[in-house]
Amino acid sequence: MAEETPLFKVTIDNETIEVPAGTTILQAARMIGKEVAPPAMCYYGKLENTGGNCRTCLVEVSKGSEADPRPMPKLVPSCRTTVMDGMVVGNKTSERTVEARKGIVELLLINHPLDCPVCDQAGECKLQDLSYEHGAEATRYEFDRRTFPKEDLGPNIQLNMNRCILCYRCVKTADQITGCREHGVMNRGDHAEISTHIHKSLDNEFIGNIIDVCPVGALTDKTFRFKNRVWFLKPVDAHRDCPTCSGKAQVWFRGNEVFRVTARKDEFNEVEDWICNTCRFDKKDINDWVLEKPSEISKDSVVRQGHYFENKVEPKETLPKVIKRDPKILLDIHSVSEVNEPNRDLSKIDGPATSKDFKD
Numbered sequence: 376m377a378e379e380t381p382l383f384k385v386t387i388d389n390e391t392i393e394v395p396a397g398t399t400i401l402q403a404a405r406m407i408g409k410e411v412a413p414p415a416m417c418y419y420g421k422l423e424n425t426g427g428n429c430r431t432c433l434v435e436v437s438k439g440s441e442a443d444p445r446p447m448p449k450l451v452p453s454c455r456t457t458v459m460d461g462m463v464v465g466n467k468t469s470e471r472t473v474e475a476r477k478g479i480v481e482l483l484l485i486n487h488p489l490d491c492p493v494c495d496q497a498g499e500c501k502l503q504d505l506s507y508e509h510g511a512e513a514t515r516y517e518f519d520r521r522t523f524p525k526e527d528l529g530p531n532i533q534l535n536m537n538r539c540i541l542c543y544r545c546v547k548t549a550d551q552i553t554g555c556r557e558h559g560v561m562n563r564g565d566h567a568e569i570s571t572h573i574h575k576s577l578d579n580e581f582i583g584n585i586i587d588v589c590p591v592g593a594l595t596d597k598t599f600r601f602k603n604r605v606w607f608l609k610p611v612d613a614h615r616d617c618p619t620c621s622g623k624a625q626v627w628f629r630g631n632e633v634f635r636v637t638a639r640k641d642e643f644n645e646v647e648d649w650i651c652n653t654c655r656f657d658k659k660d661i662n663d664w665v666l667e668k669p670s671e672i673s674k675d676s677v678v679r680q681g682h683y684f685e686n687k688v689e690p691k692e693t694l695p696k697v698i699k700r701d702p703k704i705l706l707d708i709h710s711v712s713e714v715n716e717p718n719r720d721l722s723k724i725d726g727p728a729t730s731k732d733f734k735d
């Protein structure tokens with residue numbers, strides 16, 4: 376009989392959970408919920424052997440385990456550290472973690488351009504969210520940023536290397552789901568860059584998924600580039616009968632026009648089902664899709680601003696009952712205050728109005 380995996384008790388930001396041995400701190404935090412989960416720019420749960428590159432998921436371990444309660448001297452990457460029984464971890468509740476994350480954001484932004492106003496990722500960019508939540512308001516970096524020419528990786532994908540944070544997610548995705556590795560990280564240190572070795576195109580039928588896993592706007596869909604901003608679009612869960620993939624996708628509409636098609640993502644912004652290039656790049660007609668329902672949009676996303684809600688319940692209007700008059704009257708101050716009566720017309724007063732101008 377197979378041995379049962381023991382359960383370990385771990386406490387993260389004062390929330391305790393029991394998880395199987397071998398679970399990482401990040402996975403345990405995600406099991407507790409989004410509120411305590413550390414940010415992750417390189418770890419990707421749907422892929423193997425990811426994480427350990429960006430350091431955004433650092434946490435403080437203030438008690439190593441029940442058997443050895445000493446704290447860990449350094450902050451640890453939660454995506455690569457497995458839990459021990461009785462471990463106590465500080466994420467948002469740890470001052471050291473919050474301070475370190477500020478430094479990590481500054482480092483990630485050292486070479487990053489101020490492209491947000493023209494970047495297709497704006498509005499759904501994890502680096503934007505990270506900078507907003509943890510970043511400093513200014514950079515101390517005084518040198519020129521690294522710049523690279525834009526590179527077409529095949530007919531449908533464009534690489535803007537200036538925005539890349541070298542998280543390796545696209546490399547692992549191409550490696551693990553397309554079965555043919557045609558691009559990778561070239562060179563070392565400050566010269567490291569994502570590229571195809573001899574500028575070959577990436578044309579595997581599932582290669583479009585590297586756009587979805589990229590946490591920033593380094594890999595963009597050329598059929599959607601500069602066409603619209605994500606917060607003007609309405610994502611809808613839809614499917615089609617596809618011979619290559621599951622055909623389950625998210626179709627982004629403005630009116631009846633399909634602007635882009637992406638894979639559906641879960642609450643941690645990770646792809647649920649990989650989709651093929653045909654579904655992603657070629658099926659841009661409403662009749663290509665069977666629409667299911669408006670996609671769930673996380674509360675903190677700007678895409679939600681133009682979103683419609685299912686089963687929306689309007690709260691009852693209580694103000695008229697309380698003030699016993701039509702609240703619109705409050706908006707029409709002039710008819711109530713009579714300040715625009717001919718003898719008090721403010722435009723006829725010399726100089727700035729004073730309280731005397733309002734006295735009878």
Ligand code: SF4
Pocket residue numbers: 487488489490491492494495496497498500501502503538591592593
């Ligand atoms: S990748 Fe994100 S942070 Fe960078 S320019 Fe685009 S939206 Fe802004």
Ligand code: SF4
Pocket residue numbers: 538539540541542543544545546569588589590591593594
């Ligand atoms: S292109 Fe995107 S996914 Fe690939 S390494 Fe750079 S940031 Fe990561």
Ligand code: FES
Pocket residue numbers: 414415416417418426427428429430431432433452453454455
């Ligand atoms: S998410 Fe853990 S190091 Fe990047």
